[in-house]
Amino acid sequence: MELRHLRYFVAVAEELNFTRAAARLRTAQPSFSQQIRDLEEEIGTPLLTRTKRRVALTEAGRAFLDEARLVLAQAQRAVEVARRAARIDERKLIIGFLPSAEVKIFPSMLTVMRARFPELNLVFRSLTTLEQQRALSQREIDVGFLRLPVADPALRFDAVLRERLVAVMPADHPLARAEAVDIADLAAFPFLRISPHHAGGLHDIVEGFLRASRVEVTPVQDVDNVMTMMTLVGLGAGFTLLPDYVEHLLFRNVTTRPLTGAQTLVDLAMVWHQDNASQELATFRGLVVEALKWDAK
Structure with missing residues (x-):
């Protein structure tokens, strides 16, 4: 039959x-x-x-x-x-991201994006800045959230988030009760360095800040994962410098303090390939910008 x-x-x-x-x-x-x-x-x-x-x-x-x-x-x-x-399956938007975007951008606009395009499959890929630039150039992702600079001239970007660099230390650190800390006062303590292979742009920003401050620190380990970094700081292995998004990820035995002097700012950019003309991408970019304007009010 x-x-x-x-x-x-x-x-x-x-x-x-x-x-x-x-x-x-x-x-x-x-x-x-x-x-x-x-x-x-x-x-x-x-x-x-x-x-x-x-x-x-x-x-x-x-x-x-x-x-x-x-x-x-x-x-x-x-x-x-x-x-x-x-x-x-055909209507797909692939998004590369760093933790800053996951913490500070996505909660504000993903609900609206899903409501606007209920049949759109949003795919998220946690990638380093270098991995995102490579994936964007090869059209493997549609949009990325990464640190500047952008090397490929075919990539377009908007700087969508500006963060302060903060000191991350154990909660029982001698300087943890200070309202703000001078980087020179931390120089005597072990320094957990961001791996240049994992986050080259952020590594360079931190190194530039240390050079400008004329402070020599003692790196004891290169770390390529923010949660591993939090664990090591909590265990008392040292302190580190990270963008302030980490304040949303702190363990109980880890704290942050602002740095004294001129603020060192870290930009996060939304990046896409100039040939990607999809309506979903255009809407996504607009929602990101609108969400960040609303949060800034």
Whole structure:
């Protein structure tokens, strides 16, 4: 038994006329009649009574009609579900990000983005700045949130977030009670350095700040993961310097303090390829800008 047998039977059951039912399904009547006979033979009982003047459903035919309609409806629903899944898979926005965006940007605008494009599949990839630049250039992601500068001239960007550099230290550190700390006062303590291979842009910003402050620190370890950094700081392995988004990620035994003197600011940029003209990307970029304006008020 195939779905076409059910379609033929439903058509003739509703029309009660083989000629009209065959025309409705654009099928030759002899073939149509044969399909109904094949169906009845497979079921083992007549579904229709036929005379030269009329066609009528048997009791078995009436029972079979309800079930046939249900099967056809379910088959159509399966088709629609599959097509919807295919559309969702095709409509995809792949977003690369650093922790700053995850903490300070996404909570403000992702709900609106999902409401605007309910069938859009948002895919998130946690990548370093270098990995994002490579993925954007190769069109593997649609938009990224990363540290400047951007090397590829085909990439466009908006600086969307500006953060302060803060000192991150154990909660029981001797300087933890100060309102702000001078980097020179931290120089005697072990320094946990951001790995240049993981976050080259941020590494360079921190190194530039230390040079400008004329302070020499003692690096004891390069760390390439912010949560690992928090764990090491909490264990008393040293202090570090990070953008202030980390204040949303602190462990109980870790704290932050502002740095004295001129503020060192760290920019986060939203970056995309100049050839990506998708409406979803344009809407996403607009929502990011709007969300950050609203948060700034």
